[in-house]
Amino acid sequence: MSRTAELRFPSPVPVSDAAPSASFRVLIADDDRELCALLADYLRLEQFEVAAVHDGAAVLARLGDAQRCPDLLILDIGMPGRDGLETLRELRLHHQLPVIMLSARGEAEDRVVGLDFGADDYLAKPCLPRELLARVRAQQRRRTPPAAENPVVGELHVHAAARRAHVAGAELQLTAAEFSLLLALARHAGRVVGKAELTRAALGREIELYDRSLDVHVSRLRRKLCELSPSAPVIEAVRGAGYLMVVPPRPGA
16 A cells, blocks of 8 residues: 555545635645645645645745745655755755655654754654644744734844844844744743643644654754854753743853
8 A cells, every 4th residue: 555545634624614824835845746636635625825846956946936935845855866854954044934844754763853954843654634734734823923022031032923033133043943932932031831832832733742843943942042142042951841041141240
């Protein structure tokens, strides 16, 4: 049985019960053309605008075209030529759009590698299309956050509506998940935020058993803050509880 045949396609959730999807563009990149067609049809029933390509070069070409650049990329690891990980690493040099890795390689270590390369979320194939739909909607919701205060933590300034952040005037280059994580920690600076709450904020889903996705995103966010400025806030791990954002002490203090 092919991996495409193993997929089950339940009736989609009625559009009236779902978040508005109009004008939200999804690009599926997978060399399995039948799978691409099935997933595209399913997402179109939910009113998403969907296109498909079948290799890494085509992904990068789409991202370089302002008229066709997607709002979300669903990216397979095992494509011929430039594989998904290589494509992801290259696109992250210039693009911060949300990326969901979709791959038959579902081992925990492969997930960590994908997330460390800059993926926002990861699903192993075969997966339930409704689960993929939920992940897509979670990424869509984060693009339009509700009006909220723009937290300031020391030299960090976060602009929620614009989804941009600066430290001492220098802009942070963040993925969608990293920005959502930063925003959640900054809004609660000085207090511990649980991993379950942060997973919902950053990934739009509930935390799973043995799930290291959040830890990978925190590690990447820490590194970017540290590399940008020594005055950037620090993210501390509180064993058994979660993470805490604090302002670093001034030199000589």
